[in-house]
Amino acid sequence: MNQIPMTAAGAEALREELTHLKQVKRPEIIEAIAEAREHGDLKENAEYHAAREQQGFCEGRIQEIEGKLGNAQIIDVTKIPNTGKVIFGVTVGLLNIDTDEEVTYQIVGDDEADIKNNRISVNSPIARGLIGKTVDSEVEIKTPAGLVEYEIISVDHK
The missing domain is CATH 1.10.287.180 (Transcription elongation factor, GreA/GreB, N-terminal domain)
Incomplete structure (x- = not known):
């Protein structure tokens, strides 16, 4: 399995x-x-x-x-060196390039996902679009509302 x-x-x-x-x-x-x-x-x-x-x-x-x-x-992401790369478990700060709105998401497992607490599933479209990217990268994420451009402004291992 x-x-x-x-x-x-x-x-x-x-x-x-x-x-x-x-x-x-x-x-x-x-x-x-x-x-x-x-x-x-x-x-x-x-x-x-x-x-x-x-x-x-x-x-x-x-x-x-x-x-x-x-x-x-x-x-346990706190035991992994922070290279600025988005990996499972990190908390990512994003800036919506169109609206200047900042959001923060922690990338977690399916069972832990809770959008009200800004925890998103590693299998969600947003997380899949962020994994492997680094701080200061611009990414386009396909959302139900259409394509959204974000800049990754922080990657925290907390």
Whole structure:
């Protein structure tokens, strides 16, 4: 299976979620199933069926996280020398040449992407257009709104 690039922070967040699911959520669901069983006939027991469904979702998410962590290629960008080149994990400062608007994006793995917090997937059109470029380069990025020209004004390894 292919390795999935992930920042150290992203891997830690998945490990925390996994611990919570195994140590908190799983026991809660098992208790809910036991309680619902005590209510008698399981055929028409909504609480029992809801708890079993929750258990399925929980176990599925546990397997999904374990799979992702098992295939994770954890990249700690703070340990990589900053050459001014855009690579996975860096935070890139961009200047929109047409509007003079500045934006900052961190390039992260698919699971970590969160546009509200300016974290974009390494597989997004913007990130793909930036990877390998260097500070002071001008790049054209194809966006849903059309071509946008940016100047790379900073590359931070934080």
